[in-house]
Amino acid sequence: MEQLTDLKAILHSKRANIYYLEKCRVMQKDGRVLYLTEGKEEKQYWNIPIANTTVILLGTGTSITQAAVRMLASAGVLIGFCGGGGTPLLAGNEVEWLSPQSEYRPTEYVQGWLSFWFDESKRLQVAKRLQRLRLDYLQRVWGKDRELQNYGFYADDADVERALNSFNARITQSPSVTDLLTIEAQLTKNLYKIAAQATRTDGFTRDHAGEDDANAFLNHGNYLAYGLAATTLWVLGIPHGFAVMHGKTRRGALVFDVADLVKDTLVLPWAFICAKERNNEQEFRQQCLQSFAEHKALDFMFDTVKNLSLEGRLL
Incomplete structure (x- = not known):
C-alpha cells in the first residue's frame, strides 16, 4: 500500500482531477481506490488516481466503503454527496462535503x-x-x-x-x-x-x-x-x-x-x-x-x- 507521504506528494493546487460518479460502487482494493460499474454482461473496475485528485462528487445510485473513505482521507481528497449531474436534486439542498480529518494543517x-x-x-x-x-x-x-x-x-x-x-x-x-x-x-x-x-x-x-x-x-x-x-x-x-x-x-x-x-x-x-x-x-x-x-x-x-x-x- 502507498505510504501517506506518497499519497500527498502532489500539492493540492497542482492536482488535475475532479470526479463525478453515479450508479457505481467506490471501494478499496489492493491498496487502490476503484469504482465498480455493472455492465450488461460483466462488472468493470476503474482506478481513481487519488494522489492527483481534489474532489470526488458522488451522484445518484452510488455507495462507498469505509476503507475507500479512509484512503481518500489519507490522500486529502474531499468527498461530496450530490444529486444527478453534480448538482442537488432539490433546489434548496446543498452538496454535503466530507473533509479529510487531519489537524496537521497550517494555522x-x-x-x-x-x-x-x-x-x-x-x-x-x-x-x-x-x-x-x-x-x-x-x-x-x-x-x-x-x-x-x-x-x-x-x-x-x-x-x-x-x-x-x-x-x-x-x-x-x-x-x-x-x-x-x-x-x-x-x-x-x-x-x-x-x-x-x-x-x-x-x-x-x-x-x-x-x-x-x-x-x-x-x-x-x-x-x-x-x-x-x-x-x-x-x-x-x-x-x-x-x-x-x-x-x-x-x-x-x-x-x-x-x-x-x-x-x-x-x-x-x-x-x-x-x-x-x-x-x-x-x-x-x-x-x-x-x-x-x-x-x-x-x-x-x-x-x-x-x-x-x-x-x-x-x-
Whole structure:
C-alpha cells in the first residue's frame, strides 16, 4: 500500500482531477481506490488516481466503503454527496462535503483570516478586494483565451468593458456587503446577457431549476468550482463559515465566495458555448476541467485566499 507521504506528494493546487460518479460502487482494493460499474454482461473496475485528485462528487445510485473513505482521507481528497449531474436534486439542498480529518494543517491562514473577520469594516474591505481580483482574472483570461474569443468572448468587447468598469466603480463606493452583493448580482446578470448574445441563445433566463442545457450546465459547472473552493479552504485550514460576502446564516458560505473568483470567467461562457454546440454533460464537464487546468483556477484560488489571509493582519 502507498505510504501517506506518497499519497500527498502532489500539492493540492497542482492536482488535475475532479470526479463525478453515479450508479457505481467506490471501494478499496489492493491498496487502490476503484469504482465498480455493472455492465450488461460483466462488472468493470476503474482506478481513481487519488494522489492527483481534489474532489470526488458522488451522484445518484452510488455507495462507498469505509476503507475507500479512509484512503481518500489519507490522500486529502474531499468527498461530496450530490444529486444527478453534480448538482442537488432539490433546489434548496446543498452538496454535503466530507473533509479529510487531519489537524496537521497550517494555522497562519485561519489566524490571519480571523484577525480581520470580526471587524465589519475590515470584512467589507476584503470583500471588495475579492471582487476586484475576480474582475482582474476575467479580464486576463478573456483577453488571451483564443477558444473563448472564437465564440465572441473578448475582454475588450464594448459591452463587457462597460459592465466591468461600472462594477469596478461601484465596488469602491459600496457602503456595505449587502450593497456589494446586489451590484455583484447585476454584473453576473449582464454577463449572462452578453453570453446569450454571443452564442445566440434566445430567451435565456437564469433558473436554477431550469431543464434547458445552459441552466443545467451552469449548475453543474458551479458545483465543480465549489469543489475546488472547498479543497482550497480545507488545505489552508479555514472553516467554511467565515464568509465575507455571502449569507451569514449559511455554514458553507465562504465556499461560494471563493468559487465566485472563477465562475463567471470560466463556467459561465462554457455553459453557453457547450449548450450551443449540443454537448452532453460529460463533454461539458471535461471542457470545464480543461479550462480550470489551463487557466490555473485552483492556483488562483490558493494564492488569493493565502494573500488575503496574510494581508488581513495589516488592515
